Amino acid sequence: MAKYIFVTGGVTSSLGKGIIAASLAKLLQARGLRVTIQKFDPYINVDPGTLNPYEHGECYVTEDGAETDLDLGHYERFLNIYTSQANNVTTGRIYQTVINKEREGDYLGKTVQVVPHITDEIKRRMMLLGEKKEFDIILTEIGGTVGDIESLPFIEAVRQLQWEMPDEDCIVVHLTLIPYLKAAKELKTKPTQHSVKLMSENGVHPDILVCRTERPLGDDLKRKIALFCNVKENAVIEAADASTIYEVPILMMREKLDLIVLQKLNITKHNEPELGKWRVFLEKIRHPHSKVMIGLIGKYIELQDAYKSILEAFIHAGAENDCKVQIVNVHSEYITEENVSEKLTGLDGLLVAPGFGFRGVDGKIVAIKYARENKMPFFGICLVMQMSAIEFARNVLGIMDADSTEMQPDTANTVIDMMEEQKKITMKGGTMRLGSYPCILKENTLAHSIYGVVEINERHRHRWEFNNQYLSRFEDAGMIASGINPQTGLVEIMELINHPFFIGVQYHPELKSTVENPQPIFVSFIKAAKDFSAGNSNNEPLKILSEMSRS
Ligand code: GLN
Numbered sequence: 269m270a271k272y273i274f275v276t277g278g279v280t281s282s283l284g285k286g287i288i289a290a291s292l293a294k295l296l297q298a299r300g301l302r303v304t305i306q307k308f309d310p311y312i313n314v315d316p317g318t319l320n321p322y323e324h325g326e327c328y329v330t331e332d333g334a335e336t337d338l339d340l341g342h343y344e345r346f347l348n349i350y351t352s353q354a355n356n357v358t359t360g361r362i363y364q365t366v367i368n369k370e371r372e373g374d375y376l377g378k379t380v381q382v383v384p385h386i387t388d389e390i391k392r393r394m395m396l397l398g399e400k401k402e403f404d405i406i407l408t409e410i411g412g413t414v415g416d417i418e419s420l421p422f423i424e425a426v427r428q429l430q431w432e433m434p435d436e437d438c439i440v441v442h443l444t445l446i447p448y449l450k451a452a453k454e455l456k457t458k459p460t461q462h463s464v465k466l467m468s469e470n471g472v473h474p475d476i477l478v479c480r481t482e483r484p485l486g487d488d489l490k491r492k493i494a495l496f497c498n499v500k501e502n503a504v505i506e507a508a509d510a511s512t513i514y515e516v517p518i519l520m521m522r523e524k525l526d527l528i529v530l531q532k533l534n535i536t537k538h539n540e541p542e543l544g545k546w547r548v549f550l551e552k553i554r555h556p557h558s559k560v561m562i563g564l565i566g567k568y569i570e571l572q573d574a575y576k577s578i579l580e581a582f583i584h585a586g587a588e589n590d591c592k593v594q595i596v597n598v599h600s601e602y603i604t605e606e607n608v609s610e611k612l613t614g615l616d617g618l619l620v621a622p623g624f625g626f627r628g629v630d631g632k633i634v635a636i637k638y639a640r641e642n643k644m645p646f647f648g649i650c651l652v653m654q655m656s657a658i659e660f661a662r663n664v665l666g667i668m669d670a671d672s673t674e675m676q677p678d679t680a681n682t683v684i685d686m687m688e689e690q691k692k693i694t695m696k697g698g699t700m701r702l703g704s705y706p707c708i709l710k711e712n713t714l715a716h717s718i719y720g721v722v723e724i725n726e727r728h729r730h731r732w733e734f735n736n737q738y739l740s741r742f743e744d745a746g747m748i749a750s751g752i753n754p755q756t757g758l759v760e761i762m763e764l765i766n767h768p769f770f771i772g773v774q775y776h777p778e779l780k781s782t783v784e785n786p787q788p789i790f791v792s793f794i795k796a797a798k799d800f801s802a803g804n805s806n807n808e809p810l811k812i813l814s815e816m817s818r819s
Pocket of ligand 1: 623
């Protein structure tokens with residue numbers, strides 16, 4: 269039977285609960301245990317797919333097409349496992365299920381209430397992954413901060429589960445903040461005491477406290493926290509600020525977080541942690557041999573969480589190339605024909621970011637043109653494969669009114685059109701083309717040389733597609749479709765033949781990049797940027813860099 273670890277947060281948001289949960293999971297996995305993580309979010313949206321990135325950061329998409337919280341991206345990147353629809357549950361989804369059941373008559377005669385009906389449904393979902401018998405440990409991160417009205421039913425569900433299960437099958441790890449007051453020159457434990465008290469009032473007592481702090485806690489302070497919060501001294505874990513999120517598992521191991529968890533869960537069968545690859549990766553990001561400057565062109569650059577997976581994929585790809593990837597954010601809304609060269613000269617490559625709607629699209633098209641004409645390494649994701657086609661149609665094929673119906677519904681030349689099955693859809697939530705689909709690569713193309721295999725699977729999130737009626741004109745003029753969906757003929761990858769590295773993909777390759785398996789296009793793109801930076805870019809096809817290909 270699986271054992272359960274619940275991770276809650278107190279004092280303030282943004283303490284990095286997702287990273288702490290992922291780091292603990294990594295350590296347990298490194299000891300040979302089968303681990304997965306899930307996240308329960310207290311908001312009422314059924315999933316974050318309908319949320320603006322300004323509200324919620326990136327929407328992460330799983331293999332099975334769930335639109336989820338970006339913490340699932342951290343789980344996958346750290347653990348090198350796939351998560352699924354079952355790994356992210358919101359209050360909205362819980363209520364939706366309960367209300368549907370009520371309409372079906374499942375509770376006939378009864379008043380439907382938060383306790384027990386909502387809490388029962390939360391508990392059912394919390395236990396769901398455990399039923400598969402595939403895991404030894406299931407970590408559950410509870411979104412929000414203890415004390416929020418919205419998270420109360422989740423805390424109550426944890427209380428009930430802890431009461432139902434033997435002590436050694438279910439523990440609670442609480443993440444808090446120990447702020448440093450400059451004026452008093454002191455670390456303060458009071459907010460943590462209050463947060464633990466608040467949890468206790470709700471009937472849940474944390475077994476382990478992980479304390480975020482800017483300064484070392486020291487034994488005295490740890491003892492004080494332990495005494496006032498009623499946990500054992502060895503269960504007070506210091507979580508110092510780290511220079512990179514990938515250092516956190518190592519910091520947590522030094523603090524023996526994994527050992528205290530194993531002790532509390534009474535797990536005696538485990539190995540010494542195997543973190544060799546992880547340490548090599550850390551060494552590489554700490555001591556790069558070279559550096560490239562990559563322009564990230566997007567309309568959400570003020571908010572780094574909006575492009576989380578892209579930024580992390582660059583870290584993985586940089587390590588693979590022994591190279592530091594310096595990201596230069598360029599706001600697409602402010603790029604014009606007049607200032608483009610001033611803004612982009614000196615960069616070694618351009619990644620133009622995906623998105624929805626027309627804001628910032630003109631600037632993206634200008635940037636694409638700049639990369640095409642200046643033979644600068646170029647990588648466009650989703651919307652940007654579409655915009656690369658528009659740019660090529662207008663400026664190379666001379667189809668001046670070429671457009672996407674997303675931006676210009678009544679253009680005569682719909683080079684990008686809404687997918688046929690999407691035209692019938694009226695509901696917005698969870699209705700895009702989502703999740704993993706196969707793609708067949710044409711031999712002797714950049715795409716094929718990057719992946720080194722003929723069939724790949726990548727994840728999608730879009731409604732529009734390249735209009736195949738224009739394909740032969742594109743290919744005759746040097747922009748080819750090098751990746752096609754075998755069932756539908758949908759164009760998944762476009763590339764320029766007379767360019768050292770110009771690739772646009774309809775899917776989101778950033779979602780599958782992990783520490784152990786850096787995404788091949790990102791890796792090759794950084795290699796191309798290094799070559800460009802060294803001034804030796806040429807039209808030779810890129811060599812496959814290592815064993816990066818995954819199908
Ligand atoms: N807006 C485009 C579409 O729906 C692209 C989406 C994206 O970039 N994820 O097709």
